Amino acid sequence: MATILLPLAQGFEEVEAVSLIDVLRRAGIDVRVAHMDGEDDDPDLVLGANGITIQADTSITNVIEEDFDMILLPGGWDGTYILAENETVQRLLKEFQAKDKMIGSICAAAFALKTAGVLGNNYTCYPGAKDEVNHPGYREDQAVVVNGNIMTSRGPGTALCFGLEIVKHFSGVETYQAVKDGMLLEFCD
Amino acid sequence: MATILLPLAQGFEEVEAVSLIDVLRRAGIDVRVAHMDGEDDDPDLVLGANGITIQADTSITNVIEEDFDMILLPGGWDGTYILAENETVQRLLKEFQAKDKMIGSICAAAFALKTAGVLGNNYTCYPGAKDEVNHPGYREDQAVVVNGNIMTSRGPGTALCFGLEIVKHFSGVETYQAVKDGMLLEFCD
Numbered sequence: 001m002a003t004i005l006l007p008l009a010q011g012f013e014e015v016e017a018v019s020l021i022d023v024l025r026r027a028g029i030d031v032r033v034a035h036m037d038g039e040d041d042d043p044d045l046v047l048g049a050n051g052i053t054i055q056a057d058t059s060i061t062n063v064i065e066e067d068f069d070m071i072l073l074p075g076g077w078d079g080t081y082i083l084a085e086n087e088t089v090q091r092l093l094k095e096f097q098a099k100d101k102m103i104g105s106i107c108a109a110a111f112a113l114k115t116a117g118v119l120g121n122n123y124t125c126y127p128g129a130k131d132e133v134n135h136p137g138y139r140e141d142q143a144v145v146v147n148g149n150i151m152t153s154r155g156p157g158t159a160l161c162f163g164l165e166i167v168k169h170f171s172g173v174e175t176y177q178a179v180k181d182g183m184l185l186e187f188c189d
Numbered sequence: 190m191a192t193i194l195l196p197l198a199q200g201f202e203e204v205e206a207v208s209l210i211d212v213l214r215r216a217g218i219d220v221r222v223a224h225m226d227g228e229d230d231d232p233d234l235v236l237g238a239n240g241i242t243i244q245a246d247t248s249i250t251n252v253i254e255e256d257f258d259m260i261l262l263p264g265g266w267d268g269t270y271i272l273a274e275n276e277t278v279q280r281l282l283k284e285f286q287a288k289d290k291m292i293g294s295i296c297a298a299a300f301a302l303k304t305a306g307v308l309g310n311n312y313t314c315y316p317g318a319k320d321e322v323n324h325p326g327y328r329e330d331q332a333v334v335v336n337g338n339i340m341t342s343r344g345p346g347t348a349l350c351f352g353l354e355i356v357k358h359f360s361g362v363e364t365y366q367a368v369k370d371g372m373l374l375e376f377c378d
Binding site: 019045157 | 373
């Protein structure tokens, strides 16, 4: 069973994070959601961009790369900037890349891959984030772009299909089809 | 500005609840998420069907019908059975119906509308929930069915488009289009 790390920082986009976690867990993938610590009394309660608070499973400081097959970043600008500045997240991205492990981002979070130096030259992101990401190889013709070990997607409306593509990678086409049918995701290619 | 009550019971489907809250709040609609109380130390932290815990804004016991324009139920079987058995939720559904206010459900939650006697004879729900809902007028040809003041939808894959239809009802077509474009929801009719 694959294990995926999903770092969650204040200001994350809720549909993106929850769609990914939900789809992946339905496929039997072990998703662990890691908060950024900080000075709050309840650092495990992470507030999203649209006022929805989600409880994380662990602290990013407890995470080691060896325990995971993929690191996957949800979007939302405020959360993305935190992920781009968090030393642990940035170090983990480089460690996953050095071991050729899977790395994923959706929406603005491509920016945090770029700051870690792991965003290749064939990727996608939120159209309105393209200028801020400011990196060669942006594509707008696919909901999900797979470039070696880097998987990227565009925004809230592509999050469920992005989750399905990750399911296909780790769990195969039969599980992909079962989750797709069960969630009524006919619109995903 | 419209105000919508979203009751959240343990076992709710996370993509459905979060998609609805996110889309509606992006349109400027005031969504208040109400937990069911109970005996937990933190009744505001509500655990979903796929292990995602979301923090509710208030208790259902604090809610009065006068404060809201719509009551909207997310799916997930475990959560649905609780909503169907909760006296406050069932009373609120009848009060909204008596005042011809908007009522919505997605996925299995049509069952909780049926138990309150407010599910009309032109609705949809999760295909696999049809037999348990066991009510005449089920349709499978539309992602969202609008039947007077009752709006129903099918499952996780239709939740974003369902939210958009509610936005169109309360906020008009310009806001609908702006949220649709901003979330990359080209697949919604």
